[in-house]
Amino acid sequence: MNTTLSEGEALVQAILATRKTLPKDVEIIFFTPHTHLWLISGILNGHYQLGAQDCSAHTAGAYTGEVSAAMIASTGASYTLIGHSERRQYHHETNELLLEKMHQAFNAGLKVIFCVGEPLEVREKGDNAAWEYVEQQLRIACKLTAENLTSLIIAYEPIWAIGTGQTATPEEASRMCDTIEQWSKSKLKLDGKMLPVLYGGSCNANNAQELFAQKGISGGLIGGASLKAEDFLSIIRSF
Numbered sequence: 001m002n003t004t005l006s007e008g009e010a011l012v013q014a015i016l017a018t019r020k021t022l023p024k025d026v027e028i029i030f031f032t033p034h035t036h037l038w039l040i041s042g043i044l045n046g047h048y049q050l051g052a053q054d055c056s057a058h059t060a061g062a063y064t065g066e067v068s069a070a071m072i073a074s075t076g077a078s079y080t081l082i083g084h085s086e087r088r089q090y091h092h093e094t095n096e097l098l099l100e101k102m103h104q105a106f107n108a109g110l111k112v113i114f115c116v117g118e119p120l121e122v123r124e125k126g127d128n129a130a131w132e133y134v135e136q137q138l139r140i141a142c143k144l145t146a147e148n149l150t151s152l153i154i155a156y157e158p159i160w161a162i163g164t165g166q167t168a169t170p171e172e173a174s175r176m177c178d179t180i181e182q183w184s185k186s187k188l189k190l191d192g193k194m195l196p197v198l199y200g201g202s203c204n205a206n207n208a209q210e211l212f213a214q215k216g217i218s219g220g221l222i223g224g225a226s227l228k229a230e231d232f233l234s235i236i237r238s239f
């Protein structure tokens with residue numbers, strides 16, 4: 001819940017202004033508040049993809065305040081986040097609800113970045129406990145069709161690292177992302193392929209390069225550092 005419409009526009013314009021100098025082989029997706037989607041869609045004009053930060057579990061109708069996947073797609077967006085830890089925590093979103101949201105997103109033709117990650121008290125018990133927690137969250141992907149899975153990306157975001165300035169160590173992040181990849185290969189209908197896994201949680205201009213170099217990490221989900229054009233550009237370049 002950051003930036004007014006004009007602030008959001010200025011941020012995207014500042015990033016787009018440097019477009020010609022950005023690496024061509026890095027895929028950049030802007031996840032804006034719902035209020036910004038239509039405007040930013042026009043500004044991006046197909047140069048980069050656009051996504052929402054959440055979508056409704058319902059298709060349409062009397063759900064005041066909700067924004068459906070079809071409404072998001074109609075702005076020109078092609079992605080939505082689902083299951084961000086702040087949605088799980090503040091809005092009590094359960095795995096069942098998140099599966100409904102995924103179905104809505106895929107039915108509307110959206111791709112999904114599904115967020116998973118453990119709280120601090122679980123991380124303190126070690127890698128095994130953290131993996132058990134994350135695996136519970138991942139299991140809903142077993143209910144998706146092979147076609148849906150081609151439109152799914154996982155973001156591993158340890159809750160204790162989101163917005164706190166405390167990053168997972170590159171080794172810690174790599175172990176979990178790599179385990180998620182291997183799990184997806186063996187448990188999901190992916191024909192021997194793996195889901196792409198992003199790391200998120202206090203990823204910034206100083207630590208991005210080291211994180212992105214790790215095995216199992218295919219990219220980043222950037223929160224606070226994406227709100228300053230220079231920092232976000234630096235992260236894109238470090239990839």
Ligand code: PGA
Pocket residue numbers: 157161162163164165200201202203221222223224225
């Ligand atoms: P952060 O946020 O980069 O500010 O930690 C990540 C997120 O909210 O996904």
